[in-house]
Amino acid sequence: MSTAAIVMMVVAMVVIWGGLGLAIASLLRHGAVEDRTEDLRRDV
Known part of the structure; x- marks a missing residue:
């Protein structure tokens, strides 16, 4: 190679x-992950 x-491969x-890390951080910061887990507990 x-x-x-x-x-280019490293970049x-x-x-x-x-981008994946920023997306996960954004979801955790806005509470989207926690809200979904509470909804799942209520539905079950």
Whole structure:
């Protein structure tokens, strides 16, 4: 593999994992995850 390909692969991985981390942090910050678990407990 060339150096450019390795650099592009690393950048792509950072973008993907960074976006996933930000999405999870956003959901946790706004309480979307906690609200859903309480609704599931009530429904069961």
